[in-house]
Amino acid sequence: MNIKINRNCEMPYYMQIVGAIKSMIGRQELIHGYKMPSERRLAKELDVHRNTVIKAYSVLVSEGFMTVSRSAPKGYFIDIPAEDDNFTNRFFPLEKMILYDYDRHTKKFMDIFADTFSDKYISFAGINMSKECLPVNGMEDIIKKLLEKASDGNILLAKLNETERTKQNICNMLVDENVYVKPQNIQLISETTKAFNLITTLYMREGDCIIVEEPVMPDAVSIVRNKGIEVITVPMDNDGMDMDLLENRIVRHKPKFIYTMPTFHNPSGIVMSLEKRIKLLELTHKYGVPIIEEDSQRDFRYTEERIPSLYSLDRYKSVVYIDSFTMLFPYGIKTGYVIGPTDLVKMLGVLVSLDEIFIDNIGDFLLNEYIERGLMKEHAIELATHYKRKRDLMCCCLDAISDKGITYDKPRGGVLLWCSLSNDISEKRVYEEAEKRGVLVMPGFVFYLDKYKGKGHLRLCFSNVSDDEIKRGIALLGEAIDASKRKV
Template sequence: MNITINRNSETPIYLQIAGTIKNMIEKNELVKGYKLPGERQLASELGVHRNTVVKAYGELVSEGLLTASRQAPKGYFVQSAVNSWNFNNRFFPLEKMIRYHYNEREKRFQEIFNDSVDKGYISFGGIVMDKKVNPAGDMGSIVKHMLQFDEDGEIMSFYHDDSERLKKNICHILAAENMYVNAKNVQIVAETNQALYYLMTLYLSEGDSVIVEEPIVPDNASIFRNGGLNMVTVPMEADGMDMDKLEMQIKKHKPKFIYTMPNFHNPTGAVMSLSKRERLLEIAQRYGVPIIEEDSQRDFRYTQERLPSLYSLDQYKSVVYVDSFTLTFPYGVKVGYVVGPYDLVDMLGRLITMTETFVSNMGAYMISEYIERGFFAEHTKRLAAYYSQKLDLLCSQLDQIEQKGITYQKPQGGILLWCTLDENINERKLFLAAKEKGVLMMPGFLFYPYGYQGRGHIRLCFSNVSDQEIVDGVRLLGEAIDQVKTKENCDE
């Protein structure tokens, strides 16, 4: 069997073997009834211990992809990778069930984010916005206008509920993206993560499946996992998720939602092509699976190309659009929004009211004033120019250490750069070595909830680093790579 093992990968060898066999089954390279090599035979071919193959085969048996026979004919046999299923186009409101805990990846992700606030590091880790590009314009005037003062200058009160006004302003912003919506189709939330949580609460129950793009941000993965959901991953390609694999996973797992970030995907930075957007909508309609479209890095666009959103292309009201002002208006203001069919938006509003979730009225007022005074449009232009320069500098510095074993595909926007490492670089060791040198970044294995095969990755966020920190940080990263490189693979 053509199985390649990367002994420097963070994914255990048995999972690499299981993952490769799983892909071969799903691609019909191994069909139902095929007998796999014996445990000792495959172990000998791969140069691993027999117990490693036993664990790999056991993983596939537990997933229902293999069956183990202890009677003649003995051995491991392939089962069917796809089950038949009847699809329909209905949403199903389901009861809420939450049991929340963090796994190791999510804990490490949160720790790196927290460390990113500490300026003792050159931080390419968490997304923390640079105060140098905080919203411009007369913010003092906006705040003063919001507050009511008495004759002695004491605050008497502040402007109250401004959500309806903000909804109308959001409609104006989206119109510039060729998305024409009514205020009744907009629900204000605190942030995109909260929107995901509420959508899962309204429509999914424990054991239901949701399809996500892989790699996926750990805190989003945590929302799905802690809801007791079956998180089904679809690999990313240069122009968006693998549509053939998506359709295969839909047939097999019967998901209730597809979650996607078509613009500047986090962490890869990929932009879904127009042809894939159209095919995704066709697949979603054919199988009756609604789509959640997150667009939280939309304003960090560095080219003139502007692909239509899934929401604007959708003819069947099957797309829920989610965005936030958290990155573009970071004055401690947590305001996001959901756009969708009226019934869905109405249900979201009722759920928020029942749970008494606080959505900042002051934040809604400040953002509305900022938009109406013309500051917001200028601010987003300034953000794009500022971070486009940062991306260019980061790429130019990485080019100087490319020979050390780190490559990338330059994205068209966003504030993240997804880098690929040579096979002789262990990303966990690289993370630790770089941190010792005062440089933070996100190791790629954090974004793969089930492990992965192939080369390692790191995510570099350039949202809060100076030009000099980029130069120094990449130099130190290169030194860390030299420190952890192995000339030949060692058995794990």
């Protein structure tokens, strides 16, 4: 397929693919009903990760340029509406089920997230790394070393064996978190979402049940619902899940897993207290329910407080731990990892080998060199300082419009604020009014299950905005709130 990826462009690869396919449709190189290459095939052709193609195809499906079929004929098809077209009529019910009835919150979330890459907006909607946060210090020397290792200067032909080295470096880094593991208990993976997907694939079947905190990331809900797995939510207090409700729902629903983000929860920013962590582990031991613990925000602490992870507290071997370097080191091909029992790790390895295509270990080599030279630890400290300053600036700007009916709890870490709106304000209308003014926010309803009617929340991320954008964006958000208030 005639798609060229510009590796030097700041635009994400998946958005480049989206743009190229739209252009081909406009030039009628791709016409209605054309069957697109499979995710694996296009990923191999473009030398990108399969998830990149999946994300691109998802955007095109959500915008109505493509449709997808899970039954014969299977695959992705160009969808240009035509009057009395049998092809469109045949696929429309499936398309509607996937994009609206089945997963409408995820669709809305992905639509807003895709817009975060547009220059039209000041975006508080997506967690992305800005250019000023890229780990560039020392990278020139590392790349020179990589080129020296390459055969005849061709890095694509370099014979590198970095997997075990990466695992050992992860072991060494986790010592600072009082987590002591061996390389055989680690499986490298592309990202935490993929880890969650594969773990549930490995252990869960249609009709099973999983308990999650609410609010919850919509992509996690989408993953398990697409497998026919029931999602049971437990509301959160200011220090984590309501443990009495959790126990009640464990007894009632007999879940296969509990999924939690105890440190700087996304989207709420809540940190689960030590007392609740201990109680949660006691419940899992009492009822035999393992935990999937995601810890992808732990590097961005803004206080000296360091509550132990569930994994480090676990005496019952009931916790599967997942983390990612995505916000620290975006250069790696495999930037995430799973820690668990040896048999789980081995089976995950089998699934990864079947599900993901990697060209080589170049990303791992860059990551390993960065860690072993001490640059990763320095970079993490610098980022935490940088994001703390961004948080304080955003809080200051929000305080200036607090009389309009927006409040927040100042987070102790992470890269987002979870804001509450007064009862006379519609979060949906705030989102719409803010968008009109060139500001993107993530409305709270996308983080709740379908029966949620809107409780007045916004998620504001500050990882990819300048100081000036924070000041202008929050001022415009104040205007949007004024325009959104219900008439009493």
